[in-house]
C-alpha cells in the first residue's frame with residue numbers, strides 16, 4: 032500500500048513544528064518554500080491533518096483514485112464513521128457533485144452550526160486597497176452584529192448629510208437644485224466618509240503607528256546606543272522591559288527620552304519626536320509594502336531600524352518594514368537583518384545561516400517522468416487514463432435526496 036506522500040509529509044512536518052524557524056505557521060512556510068498561495072497552503076495543512084483519521088480517503092488520494100479537489104471537499108465533513116459512505120460519493124460523482132453534496136451535508140450537520148458561528152467570527156475581515164484608478168476599494172465581511180452596527184451608523188450619517196444638504200439648499204441659490212440626486216451607493220460612500228471624519232475628530236485613533244505609541248523610555252544613554260549593552264529600561268506606565276525590547280519599542284514610536292543622572296534625578300528631557308519622521312515613513316511604506324521577512328507579506332509593518340536611531344538619524348536605507356511578530360524575533364530572538372551593499376536585505380537565522388527571500392528549487396532529475404514512473408511502480412501504483420474517473424453517467428443529481436440517504440442525522444436514515 033503506497034503512503035499518501037505529500038499529505039503525510041506535511042502532517043509530520045507540522046507535528047514536529049519544522050516550520051517554526053521564524054515562520055508564522057506551517058502554511059506560511061509552505062507558501063515560502065513551495066510557492067503555494069497562502070489560502071491553498073492552509074487547506075493543504077488542514078487536509079493533511081484531517082486525513083490522519085481518514086485512512087480510506089487518504090488511500091484513495093494516494094492511489095490517484097480521488098482527485099485532491101474531491102478529497103479536500105470530503106475532508107470538510109468526513110468522520111471515521113461516515114468516511115466509507117463519503118468515499119463512495121467521491122468515486123461516483125464529479126468534483127462539482129462532491130462539492131455540492133458536501134455543502135448540503137454541512138447544512139444538515141447541526142454540530143456544524145456552532146462551528147459556523149466560530150467560522151464567521153474567524154472570517155471577519157475588512158480590506159482596503161487602491162484600485163487602478165486611485166480610488167480606495169473596500170471589501171469586508173463583518174459579524175452580523177457588527178454589520179448591523181455599521182448599517183445603523185451609515186444610516187445615521189446619511190440622515191445627517193441629508194439634513195445638512197437640505198439646510199444648505201435653503202440658503203443657496205435655487206439653480207443648484209437641479210444638481211443630480213446622488214444614488215444610494217454614492218450616499219453610502221459619503222456617509223462612510225462622514226463616519227471616518229467623526230471618529231477621528233473624537234480621537235479614537237490618532238493615525239500612524241508613530242502616533243499610536245508614545246514611548247517614554249527612562250534609560251541610561253548607553254543602553255540605546257550600544258546594541259549589545261545589557262540592562263533594563265523602564266517604560267512609563269508599565270513595568271520594566273529588557274534593553275532589547277526597549278530598542279524594539281523605540282524603533283517606530285514617538286519618543287521622549289529622559290536622561291537620568293547617577294542619583295536617579297532626571298537631568299534632561301528631550302522634546303517629543305518621531306523616531307521615523309512622517310515623510311520618511313511614507314517613503315518606507317511605499318517602498319517596502321509590508322513586512323520584508325522572507326515569506327511573510329503581512330501588509331502592516333513597523334519601521335525597524337537596521338542601524339538604531341540612537342546611533343545616528345534614520346535614512347531610508349537604514350530602515351525596513353517588519354510585521355509585529357517578525358520585528359519581535361529580530362530584536363528578541365536573535366534573527367538578524369542587514370542591508371547588503373547592493374541595497375538588498377539579507378536575513379539570517381539565529382545560528383547565522385542565511386534565510387533567502389526565495390529558497391532554491393530542488394534539483395530536477397534529467398528525466399523526471401521516468402523517475403516518477405519508477406517510483407509509482409515500486410509503490411505498486413497503476414495509473415492510467417481511467418484511474419481518477421468518476422462513475423457518473425450523466426444522471427441528474429438531487430442534492431437533497433442524496434443527503435437524505437447519506438447523512439446519519441437525516442430523516443431518511445441511511446446508516
Ligand SMILES: [Zn+2]
Pocket residue numbers: 278279282334335336358362
Ligand atoms: Zn526594530
Ligand SMILES: [Zn+2]
Pocket residue numbers: 322323324327328329353354355356357
Ligand atoms: Zn512578518
